[in-house]
Amino acid sequence: MKRVAVGSVAVAxxxxxxxxxxxxxxxxxxxxxxxxxxxxxxxxxxxxxxxxRVIESLRTTPRHEFVPPPQRHLAYVDMALPIxxxxxxxxxxxxxxxxxxxxxxxxxxxxxxxxxxxxxxAVLSPLVKTVYSIEINKPLGExxxxxxxxxxxxxxxxxxxxxxxxxxxxxxFDKIIVTCSPEEIPQPLVEQLAEGGRMVIPVxxxxxxxxxxxxxRDGEMVRxxxxxxxxxPMTGEAEETRVVQPDGTRPAIGNGGFEELLxxxxxxxxxxxxxxxxxxxxxxxxxxxxxxxxxxxxKGRPAQLFQGFAVDxxxxxxxxxxxEVRAESIREGHSPEELPALGVQFFDERRSRSSRAMxxxxxxxxxxxxxxxxxxxxxxxxxxxxLVGMLGSTGxxxxxxxxxxxxxx
Numbered sequence: 427m428k429r430v431a432v433g434s435v436a437v438a439x440x441x442x443x444x445x446x447x448x449x450x451x452x453x454x455x456x457x458x459x460x461x462x463x464x465x466x467x468x469x470x471x472x473x474x475x476x477x478x479r480v481i482e483s484l485r486t487t488p489r490h491e492f493v494p495p496p497q498r499h500l501a502y503v504d505m506a507l508p509i510x511x512x513x514x515x516x517x518x519x520x521x522x523x524x525x526x527x528x529x530x531x532x533x534x535x536x537x538x539x540x541x542x543x544x545x546x547x548a549v550l551s552p553l554v555k556t557v558y559s560i561e562i563n564k565p566l567g568e569x570x571x572x573x574x575x576x577x578x579x580x581x582x583x584x585x586x587x588x589x590x591x592x593x594x595x596x597x598x599f600d601k602i603i604v605t606c607s608p609e610e611i612p613q614p615l616v617e618q619l620a621e622g623g624r625m626v627i628p629v630x631x632x633x634x635x636x637x638x639x640x641x642x643r644d645g646e647m648v649r650x651x652x653x654x655x656x657x658x659p660m661t662g663e664a665e666e667t668r669v670v671q672p673d674g675t676r677p678a679i680g681n682g683g684f685e686e687l688l689x690x691x692x693x694x695x696x697x698x699x700x701x702x703x704x705x706x707x708x709x710x711x712x713x714x715x716x717x718x719x720x721x722x723x724x725k726g727r728p729a730q731l732f733q734g735f736a737v738d739x740x741x742x743x744x745x746x747x748x749x750e751v752r753a754e755s756i757r758e759g760h761s762p763e764e765l766p767a768l769g770v771q772f773f774d775e776r777r778s779r780s781s782r783a784m785x786x787x788x789x790x791x792x793x794x795x796x797x798x799x800x801x802x803x804x805x806x807x808x809x810x811x812x813l814v815g816m817l818g819s820t821g822x823x824x825x826x827x828x829x830x831x832x833x834x835x
Contacts, residue, residue, distance in 0.1 A: 493507055535600050536554050539560055547582045556581050598618055619647075625640040638650065678831065705718060725764070726818045732811055741835060743803055744802055765819050
């Protein structure tokens, strides 16, 4: 999910200076520890994760070891980061949230589909008996295996292969966690889940996914929708044969008026990873009957909402973006850059390159107003993530009728 804005920009820049200046190893280690503490407090606990074992694992797992050196200064900011081979390392909150929903126990044997960087497996390692982790991309899987071995995660067993086929020789599994998003739940995984077991998996279209919890009861799978989510494209046939393929020549935002909700929940469809947000139903909504409200009282703390979409920079040269906004007592966070904005983070087809463009929306106090602008699309861009957020500022921001339209190159 790439967004310097979802954590403290100041601490990330301080760490970058440490690394560039060759800080003593002990000093850097202490800085990493301090950043993990901040992450656990501001991103994990404040985000709603309550399981003390899960929180402790996030506090002690060295996420920076699983992040490529150019991204390491962002390791403890709550954001996904590119790790090469078209993949990312998930943000800490996403990892914590999915891990908590698994309800990990010390006796559990867990199957992970999509090793990626190895970070999720490392977080699970102290919480369960054994982690079996499968990665379809060979270079990525081999690198993750080396990192996990070097760091001493002896109860994590990895292999290269098609994760959607499971690992039958080690089945049944007490828990299964899937970090790539198929259109439908793979039947082999259903068959390899033990009675009473739990599976957490994102399911759906490329940019319209739902994180689902499945529990096996009397041989039947009981399904519970959790929250909208976004995971990177899968590798191989499963991604190429999707029934619904994204069209990067027609970039757009869905549910920009926040009118469509997840059934029986105050969660907007198409948007995901909301923090310190609420949907307000009021007669003065600029569009429809609802609008988004973001509130933050602590500088640097995330308050935001995200949505992914396809954009082909070879065809689309700019994005025309508009939204309605209202604010009360908006003040900058730890730095002048920490002010509310509609932002877009662009990624290339391998997710190894990214850049960000921002449309500031103002500060202080003001009534509903129309904000519009254009954002330049890099020619190498193939997908993007839109952000409506406080970016570490404090106060109250309300937004509605968010629109994005592509302008031909």
